[in-house]
Amino acid sequence: MPELPEVETMRRGIASIVGRKIVSVGRLPCERRPIGVTPELDRWRRVVGCVITAVERVGKRVVVVLASGDRMIFEPRMTGLVLLVDPPTTDHLRFCVDLSTPRQPLQLLYWDRRGLGSVRLMTDAEFAATFLTGKVGPDALAISRRDFSGRFAGCRQPIKVALLDQRRLAGVGNLYASELLFLAGVHPTTPCDGLTAEQWDEIHRRMRKVLLTAIRHEGSTLSDGTYRTALNQAGGYQNHHRVYDRAALPCSTCGQPIERIVQAQRSTFFCPQCQSLPREEN
DNA sequence: CGTTCAACCTGGGCGC
DNA sequence: TGCGCCCAGGTTGAAC
Numbered sequence: 001m002p003e004l005p006e007v008e009t010m011r012r013g014i015a016s017i018v019g020r021k022i023v024s025v026g027r028l029p030c031e032r033r034p035i036g037v038t039p040e041l042d043r044w045r046r047v048v049g050c051v052i053t054a055v056e057r058v059g060k061r062v063v064v065v066l067a068s069g070d071r072m073i074f075e076p077r078m079t080g081l082v083l084l085v086d087p088p089t090t091d092h093l094r095f096c097v098d099l100s101t102p103r104q105p106l107q108l109l110y111w112d113r114r115g116l117g118s119v120r121l122m123t124d125a126e127f128a129a130t131f132l133t134g135k136v137g138p139d140a141l142a143i144s145r146r147d148f149s150g151r152f153a154g155c156r157q158p159i160k161v162a163l164l165d166q167r168r169l170a171g172v173g174n175l176y177a178s179e180l181l182f183l184a185g186v187h188p189t190t191p192c193d194g195l196t197a198e199q200w201d202e203i204h205r206r207m208r209k210v211l212l213t214a215i216r217h218e219g220s221t222l223s224d225g226t227y228r229t230a231l232n233q234a235g236g237y238q239n240h241h242r243v244y245d246r247a248a249l250p251c252s253t254c255g256q257p258i259e260r261i262v263q264a265q266r267s268t269f270f271c272p273q274c275q276s277l278p279r280e281e282n
Numbered sequence: 283c284g285t286t287c288a289a290c291c292t293g294g295g296c297g298c
Numbered sequence: 299t300g301c302g303c304c305c306a307g308g309t310t311g312a313a314c
């Protein structure tokens with residue numbers, strides 16, 4: 001579930017590793033398959049002794065930048081966590097970067113219950129070829145209003161489905177797509193090419209607002225409790241959800257029951273009263 | 283080119 | 299109490 005706010009919270013949570021030198025890297029004591037760690041561990045030896053110069057974010061990935069130009073990319077997908085403290089359980093610990101000094105122990109850990117995520121090591125050239133060539137769209141918090149609607153020009157897909165396409169726009173996932181469309185008052189099935197300029201204004205504005213507010217609350221920890229901050233704390237934004245996972249519960253604005261539909265194999269939640277239908281259907 | 287969909291996984295919740 | 303089933307969503311890549 002980690003989307004932009006959760007991954008940004010992870011990024012901020014490990015920012016204190018900047019300036020540290022890598023002592024060693026390795027998979028954790030458990031003998032599980034080397035899921036999601038590439039390349040093979042012996043090729044990671046080149047990072048030992050390198051200093052960490054920055055911790056960045058590309059869409060839903062945390063990027064640890066080394067003085068050599070190499071980058072370690074942590075992609076949590078559904079259940080991955082980047083941690084500076086003990087993980088929720090030891091059995092799904094996947095990877096460890098030891099940053100200890102003689103005076104102060106410190107380990108950067110990657111934990112992933114379902115193992116759909118990954119940790120990758122890339123040179124700066126590999127990183128540029130993978131993430132800076134249009135395969136990942138502009139960040140949802142960096143894009144201007146003008147560029148925003150331009151990314152969806154000529155698109156006939158429903159706005160909810162299009163918002164999830166990371167090549168158009170990076171960072172919005174299933175949860176925040178439903179939330180931002182509720183706040184914008186836009187029905188999730190509205191085709192992109194059927195949206196007015198005023199609606200694009202509102203979607204862009206509410207997208208920024210919901211992402212920034214969720215970051216302030218350190219992300220959303222759902223009922224399964226998987227998502228945690230880098231210090232293994234729950235987020236707080238789940239208490240502010242207006243529609244996500246609230247099917248049949250009353251809308252907090254109008255009291256109408258929230259509806260759940262499926263779009264592109266994923267749940268969409270919306271209020272049929274507050275979110276106006278596409279004009280074609282009116 | 284657009285779009286649909288299975289696959290990758292584990293564990294929580296549900297019905298029986 | 300326990301078993302089997304479904305579901306959760308991010309991304310990739312194959313199929314249509």
